[in-house]
Amino acid sequence: MTYIPISPQERDAMLAEIGVNSLDALFQAIPAEHRFPSLKLPAALTEMEAASLLDEIAKSNENLRGDLISFLGAGMYNHYTPAVVDHVLRRGEFYTAYTPYQPEISQGTLQGIFEYQSLMTALTGMELSNASHYDGATAAAEAVNMAFANFRGKRRKILVSGAVHPQYREVIRTYTQGMDLTLTGDQPQADLPQDLLPLIDADTALVIVQYPDFFGRVFDYTGLIETAHSQGTLVCVVTNPTALALLQTPGTMGADIVVGEGQPLGLPMWYGGPSLGFFTTRKQYVHKMAGRLVGETVDSRGEKAYVLTLTAREQHIKREKATSNICSNQGLLALASAVYLSVVGKSGLKQVANLCYQKAHYAAQQLSQIAGVSLLFGQPFFHEFVVRLPKPVAEVNEHLLEHGIVGGYDLGKDYPGMENDMLVAVTEMNTKEEIDMLVEVVQEVLDA
Amino acid sequence: MREPTLFELSSPGRTGVTFPQADVPLFDLPDASLLREDLPLPELAEVDVVRHYMALSKYNYSVDGGFYPLGSCTMKYNPKINEDTCRLPGFVFTHPLQPIETAQGNLLLMYQMQEWLKEISGFAAVTLQPAAGAHGEFTGVLMMRAYHQARKDHKRVKMLIPDAAHGTNPASAGMMGFEVVTIPSDERGNVDLKALAAQCDDTVVGMMLTNPNTLGLFDENLQEVVRLVRDCGGLMYADGANLNALLGIVRPGDLGFDVMHFNLHKTFAVPHGGGGPGSGPVGVSERLADFLPTPLVGILEEANEDVPPLYGFITPPQSIGRMKAFHGHFGGGVVRAYTYIAMHGAEGLKDVSQYAVLNANYLKARLQKTYKVPFDRICMHEFVMEGRFEGTDIRALDISKRLMDYGYHPPTNYFPLIVHEALMIEPTETENKDTLDSFADALLKIAEEAHSNPQIIKTAPHNTPFGRMDEVKAARELVLCCWLPEDYDTSQ
């Protein structure tokens, strides 16, 4: 089935107007030997058949909302999304529009992004936000580009804590492989802020840390940021937006760039994407930052309105000298996060954060009471923490899965020597009953 | 007229969605020095939020609302079934790191999508990881670099890019530190072969070519272009933004390209979402396959009589690394596009491109006596005309604004850069003849007005909720949010 609304009679009339006698005649410029290949694809389905095929494929997964109980996080979290969010996203006026190049007929999108920018600065304690990046990892890589550009390539070191999400570090490595710079730190180890201090020098353009870090630990980075600033070095904090409902903002600690994954703000997990990279910084870097920006202005009738602004930084004007090549971003998901933040609001987001905190602490306490199981770190944490088990995580997780539980992330996959360390995530979605069941099954595996 | 912002609507003490009480014993919060004092988010009831976004939605023009012939963007109709399939709980509530045994549906779908895209494009391998077209370009450029590096061919630094190219092409090459060499177009809108030949030497990384190009023209000398670049050891990159012209018509892989990004958000009807998310899978020829980003989806254990194959992730041997966290734009991108392809099949996809080309040529035929079309030959899925008239100072931008008064979204303006006052028109295959006729009538009417009443065009739009914007004020004052931290010094 196709969506072509042209009848054969209309088609023939159109061909006549063009002055050719068949559809095929429109393709004379294509090299004849390669023209009209026959594609080996399955036979076309009707809508009814497609609906049932996709339903069947989706059902062959075991989902985390009914099929399985989950304690998996590590960068993507199982949160509750209020119904309103998807009802707004389903408005064709939003999802079937393009980037708002024509502001007179795109104020819905433009004001939506402007409000998103405002909400993100409010959460992070920063001065401005762009309209989004592809995800948290690419936002972190863009922070590297920005810092590098800020020093016009004169500072050649980027220091990345080993406690930054391993996949984010991988992406930074990929992005920077053609750049003449050195990544320091970036070892598979649970760096503490003080471990980084001796590595910061006058050649360091940027330090990247995570808050809470990949292991869930919460540090006050104020001292680290002061040290970095004393060398003229910028600091980027990768953060979790839910945690910022409770915790001190990276802005208050003095961060220059705050980025992160916006998926916890009412976005689907969707097996990893699309999600939302947020990017916030200080006003002095506005000309160096990548990505679209919406600014306030007035229209010819004197009405307050919004436009894409400072576009001279972007690829369509600057071409090879642009701060980034980004064009399409995560517009609709930025809107989703804004709808989420507005409908849960100040009190709702605090409730979510508090539930995550309380339930995670309960889980940590219960798990650490099992003989042989201990919390690996003593630092404060938010909704994710590491337990050291007397057996490999892989083995324990296999057993948990037999009981319908997806255990925490196996840190041994990225950190050699941490094969017995499990990164457990708990959100408002996990009931006490589920936590108690997790504890019970872990106990059972270890007793076996 | 204007809708207040969320922050202006906020009223202290109002609440929207609330959450249950904790069902666990309570623990102390961390030390106060680690906690924030205030959370300056809006306070609104659910109904306030719904009314707010309903009000905003009415200010938007959209494909669901009308004709949106924005060239290079392929603003086709977005089938509603795709909105349902991508929201199935099995897709929405799966975590990218959950055991692969519990996500075989997702992995099968991704595997088949890789296979389908290979078949459609003629490439040897496909990654679904890139997030959008530009991200796919960067992926491709990284692989081109890795290929030359692996051959210890270190002197290659030049990326050849036609003057008609989209800005993301030079920007992607620039991100790699390559030197961008611009190749002019000839008088028929093809790559200028002489100019190209003059640049083809052993410092060429490759060429980034959009074909059909941004004039909507299929390069008549394509095979010669490919030969020149390949003969000097360069690789051919295809910007697949214009693939909507080629489905079942020709496969870029068969034409000698080494790498191409797809825009699932153009060709395969993934909605543009007011700016994204997109999805930009990349296909490569045999010689680049080992450099693809990690991970790809592969078969880990072959099927046998009783069990289906086990799908999982694999890393190509010389992979450039990871382009983003997790596995690409699966839910909102790949699932929608999969649904679309499954419903079209080979014949349906060929119809898509044939009718996209029919519609573009029909509009061109109706307009080209009145508007100058600089390269006059059969176009593919789009065409570019000049938005200016002898003896008037009407510009493409004015015509665009006036089109809004007639109820249309304007074409793309001022791109490609090589046409004066460019109006780039891409109708797509999902528009009927009546729509195309009324749109053409509106443009012909505007051409008359340009002489009879130019002022009405200069001051357009008149019938829209907002008038033309003061862009200078926006850039000068840089008001980028409606809320600022209390300690923020506005004098800065």
Ligand SMILES: Cc1ncc(COP(=O)(O)O)c(C=O)c1O
């Ligand atoms: C010709 C061309 N190339 C590349 C792109 C970039 O694609 P994306 O916006 O998905 O990054 C576009 C998008 O408008 C385009 O038209």
